Amino acid sequence: MTMQMEDSRATHPQDASVKTFRMGELFSGPGGLGVGAHLASNEHGKIVHQWATDYDEDTCRTYASNIVGDEATRSVVHADIRKLDYEELAKLGDIDGLSFGFPCNDFSLVGERKGFEGEFGPLYTYGIKALERFQPEWFLAENVGGIRADGGATLRQIFGDMVDAGYRIFPHYYKFEQYGVPQARHRMIVVGIRKDLDVEYKVPDPAQFAQADVSAGTALANIPAWAANQELTRQSPTVVERLTHIPAxxxxxxxxxxxxxxxxxxxxxxxxxxxxxxxxxxxxxTGSGGGGTHIYHWAEPRALTNRERARLQTFPDDFAFKGNKESVRKQIGMAVPPLGAKVIFEAILNSFAGVDYPHVEASLVKYIPQSTQA
Structure with missing residues (x-):
């Protein structure tokens, strides 16, 4: 990126009227939330990078080079969260906000849906552990909509743990195409505010984005030749012929x-x-691509390039992903769309600044154990 997300340890004049929130990230991915936080910073507040961690090395390289501007930075930790000592993160500095888009594989509507019994299901507990250890003023947690599919038992467990960690929570099922993102991406996002703070988060009203052009045609137009990650996917003559029989x-x-x-x-x-x-x-x-699961162009008989996928995810053209083509495809698929994240981070900043904004009721509050949300 041309403009990296500001590192909290950089020295510069501070406007005392603008509150700066230092953000830590678990399961950071390539930087969708990081870009969104940077874009959201405004006259009401700003969010700066403090530290981030992810288990995938290429993902960490992507995050470090684009969000921090230094691929070798110590503030991006490549580690398996199950083995990471949080005191190593604490040494990198205190945080005021925490984001964690915990892996969704075991809660996804696609797959075996093992939930808490799967390899990834229990990983949200590392976010809870971080809340208890760092006690940030707010947090943002993200996961797939399919997590609701067991009648709400999973959500009640997760929400109860978040509340027990000391937070009032505002969970909502966001449809990002309603917020200016050119993609039907539906995700559960929970914003939490520490219970001792007199701050009320409200879900942004999607009506304010009703006139946004979220068509794929507009999103994929005029990609500059200099943008990275534009390698074409090889397609067999059979696949090309098959695509010619499939309409848009x-x-x-x-x-x-x-x-x-x-x-x-x-x-x-x-x-x-x-x-x-x-x-x-x-x-x-998504991060998949084999067996016909690439995303395919409406007019040309081919799969999209990774840069086109990144456009649909609303990454800026100067955001360069690290790794081979398959690694980059997975990174893009796992990310939170930056423009969708921007909307939520802006609402967090406005909430802390006492600035009102158009809002709707949070859709998942019925799953919060009522005995704990106080």
Missing amino acids: GGNAWVADMPEHLKINTRTKLSSIYRRLSSDKPSYTV
């Missing part, structure tokens, strides 16, 4: 698909060889 918005299961191009599987996932519609938001960008 369609997938591999079109009725008139020639016999030699048909895919014979029991499960007919709608995402297989699915092409975008230029006049609508993209479907959800």
